[in-house]
Amino acid sequence: MMNEPDSPNPVVLVSGASSGIGAAICRLLVARQFRVVAAARNQDGLQQLAAELGEALYPLVLDVTDSAAVSNVQQALPGNASVTNSRPRLFMTVSNNACSRRMSSRRFYTRCSNQNMSK
Helix, strand or coil: CCCCCCCCEEEEEEEECCCCHHHHHCCCCCCCHCCCEEEEEHHHHHHHHHHHHHHHEEEEEEECCCCCHCHHHHHCCCCCCHHHHHHHHEEEECCCCCCCCCCCCHHHHHHHCCCCCCC
């Protein structure tokens, strides 16, 4: 069991979130009062998940093999989205994406966690 976050409704970034295990993780996190940035390549799957889970989930079309896109995750989030009000720090990332030589889960986590999410 993970430690509970200090701030109310912390943000979790989940990759591979448009279906299967990734979508199930998003549902679980939203049910536990987390705000979720759901990242995946499948825009239709993300939109269906967003319609199901409401404002606690922000869908983000993202290909984790695109290093520039991963490096710019923070800029891809609109400042007025309910999931990003005041740009809270990222509490956790869930790397549920397939790994490749170009972007391993470890590199994805490192790039996302090194961003200053408090700006």
